[in-house]
Structure formats: structure tokens, C-alpha cells
Amino acid sequence: MTARIAVLASGRGSNLRAILQAIDAGSLDAEVVGVFSDKPNAPALRQVPRDRRWSERPASFPHRPAYETALAEAVGASQPDWVVCAGYMRILGDAFIARFRGRLLNIHPSLLPKYRGLQTHARAIEAGDPEHGASVHFVIPELDAGAVIAQAKVPILAGDTPETLAARLLPREHALLVAVLRLAAAGVLAEQGDITLCHGQPLLNALSLDSADRLLP
């Protein structure tokens, strides 16, 4: 059955575009049922028809929980099977996470557990790491800390800046997110405590792009 995907995004939306292109190409059996943003001007919003867009400025709510409640209601109304944070730059509240837990995913530009939070590319270069990457993981209340599902790696080259490294990584991120969503849409992914189950078996290591595709039913 076609998976219903809600996407949370704050910015340009290149990950969302990758999802939409995979759906159009017939390589992902899913439908983007809504795009939800804290930034009414986010380019990501313009990739879907108006009746699938929701955006509210958090500052226009009396307090943080009120914004979170409105967001959760809007996302819930779209009846998603999966909720994907793709460049959503706010920390989600516990109530939101509890409501969608187990079907709430995030793409984070680092090889978790390294470099939770921001400026991941700069931190990886600064540390002298030989490689960097992106992770898709289940979302739990602790930031960037949920069970990792899959990771894509790229080398860090001499002379890299955060910008050149981010540009090398981005296409890999897109492929990784789509690969994980194929598994999610196929119904073979689940979160159990702090581990990922794939086909009911614990994942001992994060999937790579290749191994993710091999696990498709």
C-alpha cells in the first residue's frame, strides 16, 4: 500500500525534492501528504500544492507547547504512516515525539553518534576526520540520539571547507533518505527501544546504501 509521508522542513527542501523525484520516478511507493514548516517562506513549501502546505511562525503562538500542539494536530490530520524531518531546524517537543514515536525519522549530516547538533561539517574537518557522512535515525527526545537506521559516508579531502564537504555529501544524503523510505514504505522497519529492527531482526550496524537496497522485500 502506498505509504503516506509527512515532511517537516525549514529550508530549501532538497531532501524533500529527492523524495518527490523518487515518487515520480516510480522508485518509491509513497505520497507526500503534507509539508510542515516553522518558516512560512521556506522554499521547501513551494514543492507541493498549497492544500498540502502548513506553516506557522512559532513566535505567533503564546508559548512553545501551543506551537507544538498546532504542529502535531496538523501533521496528525494528514494521517501519515511516516513523519520525516528533512532539514527541520527546530527541536521537537516531547509530546510531538511521543505522538509519532516509531514512525518519526530524521536525516542528520554526520556519522552519528559523532557530531549531534549543528555545524557538523566544520566540526568533522576541524577534528581531522578522514571521513564524514549522514545518518537517518528514529527520533527520540534526546537530540540526534535515536536508533540509527542507515549511514552514507564520503571522504574528507585536503582543502575541504564546510561548503565543499556539504556539497559532496548532499547527493549521498538524498539517496540515503530515499533508500530508508523505501524500506519504511515496504513495512520492514521498526523501532524497538534504542535499536532498529529490519524484517524483525535487530540491526547490528547501520545500513549502507547498498545494504538498504538489498533488504527490500
Ligand code: GRF
Ligand atoms: C540537510 O543537510 C539535512 O541533513 C540537515 O539539513 C539539511 C537540509 O537540507 N538536517 P534541505 O533543506 O533538505 O535541502
